[in-house]
Amino acid sequence: MIQVEDLTKYYGLTVGIRNLNFQVERGEVLGFLGPNGAGKTTTMKILTCYLPPSAGSAKICGYNILDNPMEVRRRIGYLPENVPLYLDMKVREYLEFVSCLKGVPTNRVRTASRRVIEQCGLESVHHRTVGKLSKGYQQRVGIAQAILNEPEILILDEPTLGLDPKQIIEIRQLIKNLGQERTVILSSHILPEVSQVCNRVIIINEGELVAVDTPENLRNRLKKSSVIHIKLRDSDMTVTAKEILSGIEGVLMAKEEPAAEGVKIFTIESSPERDLREEITQKLVHENLPLLEIYSEELSLEDIFLQLVTEEVS
């Protein structure tokens, strides 16, 4: 669907992006992750044929962005970061205007705008002026204009920026629904968002590719040790709990954490390839220690991101 080879962009002497290589398959929802100024927007602008790359090439649906920009533009829907809309137009009027520009046949313009109004939940505001809508609704209008031409590829630049938590959830749901039938590229620096919505993540920093993988694989790759937390009721026996835990084979370290009265909390580190949860519970039950809670800690995307980005710097 999308093939990017050695894509490079210089802004004068500063590097926008350098030698990006990645591929996106049909039906994927790809997350573009990176700190501000990492080159997310630049990459998107190049893929939408707004900026030409300084070097390298990108193909969208088999069309080169430099040789066949019109074919590429026909196949993409794009929502820029700051959601630029014609604020003086009515929602329906705006959507009909855009669908004409996107080459929707004249007799289908009304149907197309009615379809996106329904898809994006704009029924209640379709007769209102765009400039007077709330930020959340403007964002929806922005997404609506992107899908007017039923594009195979949807490119969204920070689609949840500046929304309140309820609106963010709604927009994410909308993107998930849209991602079922088309390829979506989505940029964000909100990490949980990416792990929720995307099946694959690209992490870039200072214009260079740091990692491409599924959120799960990234997590596994970076697990240097696995951590298990357990909570026990404080009984007379627990004096020996630490010794018991340290005695289990595979445990690297068992540490007692400060806890409220009546309970004890331990953090247990083990080598990543072994899951010790079963052994620990059996052992504790065997020793008749009252186990209240046990869970293994997962690396959040935040940790992965920080780890990758800082590794790259050092």
Added chain:
Amino acid sequence: MIKLAVIYIKELKYYFKSVTAYVTTGIFLALSGYFFFSILSYYNLISYQSANTPYYRANLNLIEGVMRPLFGNISIILLLVLPLLTMRLLAEEKKQGTFELLLTYPVRDIEAIGGKFLAALTTFTVMLAATLLYPILLEIFATPEWGPILTGYLGLFLVGCTFISMGTFFSSLTSNQLVAGVSTFGLALFFLIIGWAVPFVGNTFSRVLSEFSLLRHFDSFAKGVIHTKDVTYYVFMTAFFLFLTLRSLESTRWRS
């Protein structure tokens, strides 16, 4: 072509749904009306005074005495008003970021620019057509010759085309409307008065300057003469600045 028409209609709606068209047309008509009134009053005074001298009377005519100076004045008002009409064309969209989105649609540059240029041109034509009231007033009370009046209007239309294409060009260079407006005004005024230097610059160069002068080419239209040379001049100037606009759009892509 459909896309050009769609952009044209959208821009035209912007002019006529907001106050823009009404304010510019209103001010334009108020000023040109005042000029018409004062020129006509002066003409009246002269014709009373020359009532007794047959020699003066023979030389009086409405084209030379009223319409020609009026056309000259209207061209100056256009110089002030048209940059205000054109400065937003692209600058506003660039500032709001809507232009970036427009350029990612399957729309060719020429369709976007063409639609915008034609919308401004239409607004200007409506404005200019409203001033036909003045020669119609003359027609009611006297018998002006319509030939030179119509060629004069053709001349003003062509001058307007040139100003609007300059305005479109400057609007494509910047995202600041004020900069676009002032630059348009400056360049248009420069081409209007470029002929003033003609007597002082020597033979060859003076010929070049006078061929570039907007006023000189307008003169023959006001006299009632349609010269291919003059029409070509305006058409060429308009096409040239529209061409520059297209180039400037292209360059914003690789320069950024």
